[in-house]
Amino acid sequence: MPNYVPITPKPAQDSHDAASAPSEAVENNKRRRISVSVACNACRRKKTRCDGKRPVCSACEHTPNSCTYRDDSGLSEESQSLLQEIFRTLNALPDDQILERVRSLKREVDPLAILARLRGEGVT
Numbered sequence: 001m002p003n004y005v006p007i008t009p010k011p012a013q014d015s016h017d018a019a020s021a022p023s024e025a026v027e028n029n030k031r032r033r034i035s036v037s038v039a040c041n042a043c044r045r046k047k048t049r050c051d052g053k054r055p056v057c058s059a060c061e062h063t064p065n066s067c068t069y070r071d072d073s074g075l076s077e078e079s080q081s082l083l084q085e086i087f088r089t090l091n092a093l094p095d096d097q098i099l100e101r102v103r104s105l106k107r108e109v110d111p112l113a114i115l116a117r118l119r120g121e122g123v124t
């Protein structure tokens with residue numbers, strides 16, 4: 001009696017050869033290019049390349065334009081220029097008046113009113 005050994009071949013498990021191929025995706029070369037996501041308003045308008053330097057970018061450095069960044073505070077351009085005007089006015093005030101003027105702004109929330117007060121206008 002022949003000794004029949006039932007050979008049940010094991011189900012081949014190598015159908016999915018999961019031999020991990022060396023992933024070449026790990027190419028972690030750090031880009032040396034400085035990507036500037038934020039261009040200043042002037043460069044945006046003129047579509048010139050902006051290096052995003054603060055407070056004044058290289059493109060604006062040689063221009064009389066003020067270099068402003070729209071994304072700085074989420075303020076509109078109009079508000080920003082108003083804000084700048086406020087600071088300009090504030091800076092132009094004589095030292096002995098600054099405190100008094102600023103105090104008078106305590107309850108002002110409207111930038112236009114603030115500017116008017118700083119200029120000494122509209123103070124009744």
Ligand SMILES: [Zn+2]
Binds near residue numbers: 040042044049052057
């Ligand atoms: Zn710029």
Ligand SMILES: [Zn+2]
Binds near residue numbers: 059060066068
């Ligand atoms: Zn600029």
